[in-house]
Amino acid sequence: MSLLEVRNVKKVYSSRFSTNSVQALRNVNLNVEKGEYVAIMGESGSGKTTLLNILAALDRPTSGSVYLNGKDLTKIPEKMLASYRRNNLGFVFQDFNLLNNFSNQDNILLPLVLSNTKPKEMFRLLKPLSRQLGISEILGKYPYEISGGQKQRVAVARAVIMNPELILADEPTGALDSKSTEELLMLFDQLNQNEQTILMVTHSTKAASHAKRVLFIKDGEVFHQIYRGDRSLDQMYESISDTLTLLATGGVRHA
Numbered sequence: 470m471s472l473l474e475v476r477n478v479k480k481v482y483s484s485r486f487s488t489n490s491v492q493a494l495r496n497v498n499l500n501v502e503k504g505e506y507v508a509i510m511g512e513s514g515s516g517k518t519t520l521l522n523i524l525a526a527l528d529r530p531t532s533g534s535v536y537l538n539g540k541d542l543t544k545i546p547e548k549m550l551a552s553y554r555r556n557n558l559g560f561v562f563q564d565f566n567l568l569n570n571f572s573n574q575d576n577i578l579l580p581l582v583l584s585n586t587k588p589k590e591m592f593r594l595l596k597p598l599s600r601q602l603g604i605s606e607i608l609g610k611y612p613y614e615i616s617g618g619q620k621q622r623v624a625v626a627r628a629v630i631m632n633p634e635l636i637l638a639d640e641p642t643g644a645l646d647s648k649s650t651e652e653l654l655m656l657f658d659q660l661n662q663n664e665q666t667i668l669m670v671t672h673s674t675k676a677a678s679h680a681k682r683v684l685f686i687k688d689g690e691v692f693h694q695i696y697r698g699d700r701s702l703d704q705m706y707e708s709i710s711d712t713l714t715l716l717a718t719g720g721v722r723h724a
């Protein structure tokens with residue numbers, strides 16, 4: 470059994486106020502194994518965010534199923550979803566989504582607080598994690614007092630502190646300068662080396678070249694995929710760039 474199984478997922482957005490409907494996802498099928506690092510790429514409007522929102526159980530598909538560890542997310546009752554997400558998924562967003570009136574430490578501890586974890590256990594988890602992420606010195610500061618790269622590290626700490634099955638990242642390097650991008654990608658590499666499964670939506674060829682597999686979405690379907698195999702980062706970067714060019718000109722075979 471794969472960690473994540475997406476079966477025949479379709480999503481149609483329809484509006485009460487017009488007869489127009491948009492088929493954002495036509496028929497998505499994909500599996501993610503435990504310990505994988507997968508990037509999802511595709512042109513603007515291809516359905517990446519829609520897919521990520523469905524995988525995050527923030528939105529429901531029009532039809533189809535999403536299994537995480539064999540459990541169908543689309544069947545979880547609404548009132549159980551928040552705790553399901555907190556216990557199983559870690560989120561990293563382009564714009565960090567930190568609470569500005571909470572210290573960095575409190576931002577990181579929030580999922581533990583919401584799960585009624587004892588303070589002693591919280592600090593047992595927080596200390597080594599903040600050392601690993603290089604944020605021990607800024608725990609007492611507030612998000613508005615630190616740099617973008619530091620904010621993203623705090624956000625990663627919040628995402629991993631519950632030891633989630635899967636990290637879902639939406640353009641995690643989108644708001645970072647090149648040095649912080651490099652640092653974040655190295656951090657993701659490190660997390661993945663420690664068996665953390667990561668699924669990342671990105672427009673950045675550089676970010677995607679760190680993944681072990683890149684899926685390309687086109688018109689609401691998985692259109693093509695490439696495995697990293699034993700390619701170097703530079704070789705992977707080139708393969709992704711070539712594929713993006715071919716995709717834009719319609720010349721790549723189906724996955």
Ligand SMILES: Nc1ncnc2c1ncn2[C@@H]1O[C@H](COP(=O)(O)OP(=O)(O)OP(=O)(O)O)[C@@H](O)[C@H]1O
Nearest residue numbers: 482491492493511512513514515516517518519520
């Ligand atoms: N809430 C919504 N209501 C109606 N249509 C929507 C909604 N959200 C997305 N769409 C449409 O669904 C399609 C897929 O959008 P989606 O945001 O998933 O694409 P994307 O690949 O993430 O794009 P980008 O890279 O620009 O973020 C687009 O045609 C978009 O206009």
